[in-house]
Amino acid sequence: MSQTALKRNKHDRPYKRLPQGKTGGVQLLLIHNVEHLGKQGELVEVRRGYALNYLLPQGLATIATDHHRRMIEKHREKLRLVELERLKAFRAQADEIEKQSITIEANANDEGHLYGSVGAHEIVDALKQQGITLAQDQVRLQGPLKELGLYTVKIHLHSDVEADLKVWVVPTAGE
CATH class of the missing domain: 3.40.5.10 (Ribosomal protein L9, N-terminal domain)
Incomplete structure (x- = not known):
């Protein structure tokens, strides 16, 4: 050759x-x-x-391939049961998240406008302190939180499961 x-x-x-x-x-x-x-x-x-x-x-x-299609058909019921278990776990996590309320301290002026903003990173860190681990892309913000107050933030766990989390943005203790 x-x-x-x-x-x-x-x-x-x-x-x-x-x-x-x-x-x-x-x-x-x-x-x-x-x-x-x-x-x-x-x-x-x-x-x-x-x-x-x-x-x-x-x-x-x-x-x-035809082989892969046959294998999927053969195991379709098992796959469906596994997916149902995953959905049940995600729904349980969503219920746990909806019971939570987190507080994030931020520097703000007298009118309540933040000097910076609160984003997904800060929300994930606050949830981690309460024992709930999420990825930043699971937190769905309409935009960064730039004022003091109470916000309802969507947490996307699965294509069929979302949870609402209450987020309090408060001024830092020194103010």
Whole structure:
């Protein structure tokens, strides 16, 4: 065999034969739920770059072969039960969050305007002190909190589960 035949072309990829969808995208089978795309076990069509650079390397999807489709059908009930358990856990966490009320101290002027702002980072830190761990992207703010007062903040736990958290922004104790 010639040496050029042994060399691997830089454009060769392990997924060069991806199934083509109806609109020219790539057909994949979702292994996990992907927000704004689909649920576990669904057949989706995405752009090639999204498939190659995110979904396949992260293990969120697999190539939609007949074998994978049969495996999903075979285990669909088990997957549904696992998803129901996850939803139950998220709903329990949402109930726990809705019972909480957190207080965040911030520097403010006499009119109640903050010198800075309160964002998702401060809310996540305050919840962590109460034993609830969240990621910053789960806190859905309309914008940074820039005044003293009581705010209701949405906490996004799952595509089907959200919780409302009461956040008090108060002046620092020295004022």
